[in-house]
Amino acid sequence: MKGVRAVFRKEFRSYLQSSMGYIYLVVFLVLANWLFLRGFFIVNQLSFRSFFLLMPWLFLLFIPAITMRIWAEERKLGTIEILFTLPLKESQVLIGKFLASLAFLGISLLLTLPLPITGAFLGSPDVGQIVGGYLGALFLGAAYISIGTFASSLTDSQIVAFILGAIICFALFLVGENFVLVTLPPSIASVFRYLGLGSHFDSIARGVIDSRDVIYYLSVIWFFLYLSLRVVEDKR
Amino acid sequence: MIEVNDLVKTYGQVRALDGVSFSIRKGEIIGFLGPNGAGKTTTMRIITGYLRPDGGNAVVAGYDVASYPIEVKRRIGYLPEDNPLYMDMQVREYLEFIGEARGLEGSELKESMDRVSEIAGISGVLKRPVGELSRGYRQRVGLAQALLHDPDILILDEPTSGLDPSQIVEIRGLIKELGREKTVVVSTHILPEVSATSSRVIIINKGRIVAEGTIEELERKAEKGETLYAVFRDGRADLERELSSLDFVEDFQLVSVDGDEFKFAIKPRGDEDIREKLFDFAVEHNFKLLEIWRERATLEEVFLQLTTEE
Numbered sequence: 001m002k003g004v005r006a007v008f009r010k011e012f013r014s015y016l017q018s019s020m021g022y023i024y025l026v027v028f029l030v031l032a033n034w035l036f037l038r039g040f041f042i043v044n045q046l047s048f049r050s051f052f053l054l055m056p057w058l059f060l061l062f063i064p065a066i067t068m069r070i071w072a073e074e075r076k077l078g079t080i081e082i083l084f085t086l087p088l089k090e091s092q093v094l095i096g097k098f099l100a101s102l103a104f105l106g107i108s109l110l111l112t113l114p115l116p117i118t119g120a121f122l123g124s125p126d127v128g129q130i131v132g133g134y135l136g137a138l139f140l141g142a143a144y145i146s147i148g149t150f151a152s153s154l155t156d157s158q159i160v161a162f163i164l165g166a167i168i169c170f171a172l173f174l175v176g177e178n179f180v181l182v183t184l185p186p187s188i189a190s191v192f193r194y195l196g197l198g199s200h201f202d203s204i205a206r207g208v209i210d211s212r213d214v215i216y217y218l219s220v221i222w223f224f225l226y227l228s229l230r231v232v233e234d235k236r
Numbered sequence: 237m238i239e240v241n242d243l244v245k246t247y248g249q250v251r252a253l254d255g256v257s258f259s260i261r262k263g264e265i266i267g268f269l270g271p272n273g274a275g276k277t278t279t280m281r282i283i284t285g286y287l288r289p290d291g292g293n294a295v296v297a298g299y300d301v302a303s304y305p306i307e308v309k310r311r312i313g314y315l316p317e318d319n320p321l322y323m324d325m326q327v328r329e330y331l332e333f334i335g336e337a338r339g340l341e342g343s344e345l346k347e348s349m350d351r352v353s354e355i356a357g358i359s360g361v362l363k364r365p366v367g368e369l370s371r372g373y374r375q376r377v378g379l380a381q382a383l384l385h386d387p388d389i390l391i392l393d394e395p396t397s398g399l400d401p402s403q404i405v406e407i408r409g410l411i412k413e414l415g416r417e418k419t420v421v422v423s424t425h426i427l428p429e430v431s432a433t434s435s436r437v438i439i440i441n442k443g444r445i446v447a448e449g450t451i452e453e454l455e456r457k458a459e460k461g462e463t464l465y466a467v468f469r470d471g472r473a474d475l476e477r478e479l480s481s482l483d484f485v486e487d488f489q490l491v492s493v494d495g496d497e498f499k500f501a502i503k504p505r506g507d508e509d510i511r512e513k514l515f516d517f518a519v520e521h522n523f524k525l526l527e528i529w530r531e532r533a534t535l536e537e538v539f540l541q542l543t544t545e546e
Contacts, residue, residue: 006336010325018324078320082381085284085316086337087309236287 003088007096008103015066015104028062028108036115048116048125052133052205056173056198059137059144064165066104067148068158070097071232075156084236094229098149105141109134128207136204139217143197144169146224153228153235172220173197237262237297237389237419238283244291245278245443252278253289254443262388265415267434268423271543275443276423277317280393283421284314297388310338313382317393319375323367327358327377330366331384338385348384355410356380372403379410390420396429408432427536437535441543454538456507463531464502465491466514469524472498478521484510497526 015021035058036051074080083093119125144165151165152158174180176196181189193199197220200213238260245253253275260266270276281287283294285305294301296308322330331352335345353359356376361369366377375395382390395411396404411422411433422433430437431451438448447454468475472490475498479488486505490498504510511528518525 002339002341003337006333009336010322010329010333013329014322014324077322078316078318079322080320081281081286081316082314082320082334085286085309085312085314086334087306087339088337089306 003086003092004096004099007083007088007093008100011070011097011100012103014069015100021066021104024062024065025108025111028058029111032058032112033115048119048130048133049205051112051115052129052137055133055137055205056140056201059141060166060169060173062108063101063105063141063144064148064151064162064169067101067145067165068152068161070101070149070161071152071228072156072158072161075235076158080232080236090229090233094149094225094232098145098225101145101149102138102142105145106138109137109141126207129205132207132209133205135209136201139204139214140197140201143217143220143224146221146228147172150224150228150231153231169197176200237264238421239295240279240283240292241294242292243279243282243289243294245275245282245287245289252443253282255292256440256443256445257292258438258445258448260419260421262419263415263417265411265420265433265435266422267430267437268421268440269425269427269430269437269539270423270440271425274440274543276425276440277393279440280314280391280421280423281316284312284391285309286316310385311388313385313387313390315378315382315390315392315395318397319378321366321374321377324365326363326365327369328362330377331362331380334381334384340385348386351386352380352383355383371398372400375399375403375407379407383414388418390414390418392420392422394423394425396424396426404429427539431535439539439542446542447538451535455535464504464510464514465499465527465529465531466502466525467497467499467527468518469497469526471523474521475500475523478517478523482517484508484513 032051032054035054036048039050071080074083084090116125116130147168148161148165151168152161154164155161173196175192176194176199180196181193184192194216200216203210204213240259241257243253243256244251256275256279268276268279278287282289283296283301285301285308288302297311299307299311301308325333328349331349332345335348340348350359353362356379358373358376358380361373366374369377375398379392379395382392392411396407399407408429411420414420415433415435422429424430434451436448436450437454439446439454476490479485479500479502484505485502487503489501491501492499502510502514509530511530514528515525517523
């Protein structure tokens with residue numbers, strides 16, 4: 001646990017210390033607010049549904065950007081050798097890194113809170129939907145983070161890691177979307193629907209927390225984190 | 237303290253280590269010597285648990301590295317090749333991270349940081365980002381990192397590469413100092429480094445150990461061994477006849493003639509010091525012995541001999 005904490009602190013600090021971290025935050029917040037508010041006054045209805053439906057798309061750029069450095073940078077700098085000659089298990093290092101990215105994501109989500117809070121002053125939004133939306137965003141984000149971490153383990157170039165991460169996230173998000181599903185025979189379509197990142201997000205974001213969705217996200221997270229660990233070990 | 241048995245490591249088609257075995261006792265300072273690409277770094281990475289060998293094993297402080305990597309890593313302080321560092325971290329933050337990862341906390345961590353900052357001479361730069369430091373200072377930070385948990389074993393991979401001469405002298409002094417209490421393995425391809433710091437040398441070439449021993453042993457072992465030079469005046473013919481009849485001379489050769497002075501290179505039989513005998517011989521036969529001196533193969537020659545032989 002102490003090992004995880006040490007890695008977590010180092011990683012988390014590096015997000016807040018580099019100017020990149022702040023740039024990501026600002027871009028994320030500006031985009032999220034602007035895209036939401038653009039439609040807000042047109043619809044003339046107090047619903048945050050459209051706000052949360054933006055998240056999968058925003059995350060597609062934002063999360064690979066925060067995860068691209070996770071392994072690629074260590075490898076490029078050679079510090080991976082320091083990291084893996086410390087008396088830590090590989091899994092401790094990985095979990096520390098994952099949690100730090102998750103915490104950074106959590107902060108960026110917290111910083112979008114002024115929107116629903118303002119909404120609460122203006123009218124009476126559906127609180128259950130908002131809570132569900134944030135929860136869904138956190139699960140979806142965590143899944144993206146694990147995919148991004150995996151992408152970062154494949155290369156020592158951060159740019160490649162970013163693009164790779166975005167592509168895998170996009171692909172996994174897309175396979176569950178309706179416009180893909182309608183082209184498939186029904187038997188395969190149901191499998192794809194389950195595999196897609198998006199459909200599970202939709203149901204949580206609607207405020208329905210189903211254990212199947214939670215299990216799905218946890219499996220995706222575990223799967224890609226495990227894969228990245230294998231890759232990191234093999235690549236030494 | 238460190239035992240390495242029959243290590244084999246292959247990268248693709250290239251066999252980096254081909255049956256490397258050696259053992260290092262507690263308290264030794266070992267110079268791990270070899271040309272670039274000989275397998276020094278690979279060997280060190282296996283000992284520190286960073287790499288897994290394809291064959292053979294390493295045992296550190298009684299723990300098999302493959303089975304008990306954490307125990308081994310606790311006992312080793314390691315400065316990897318090229319001293320990798322997190323450039324955007326402050327020195328203090330970096331040491332804090334290393335300390336925390338090594339299980340140091342609170343006042344213990346603070347004391348350890350003070351201690352290594354003192355030893356490595358980085359107390360003045362603790363608040364600076366690593367990326368802004370000069371190469372010499374970065375190297376000290378790397379050393380401080382390796383010393384933080386006060387390990388019994390120090391493994392330093394080319395600790396002086398890229399430093400200027402005065403920095404090199406400094407780091408060597410530091411290594412020697414540390415070697416009083418710790419078992420130290422220093423890899424290098426620079427020879428003076430070894431003579432300056434090590435008590436014993438292991439020479440590796442093309443993935444194999446080609447020689448080991450103290451510097452003296454190695455110098456003596458070299459093919460050339462010890463050669464005696466002697467300068468005589470006059471009586472060349474008699475001298476050559478008499479020299480060839482001596483039982484303590486294996487071989488001799490006239491090296492140069494300078495007027496009536498003759499310089500001979502004499503190879504003694506065995507390891508014996510024959511200077512005195514040669515003097516007595518000259519007195520007995522009335523030869524005019526002007527000069528006499530010994531020359532040994534230098535470590536450099538030994539090294540070249542061992543690493544260029546096919």
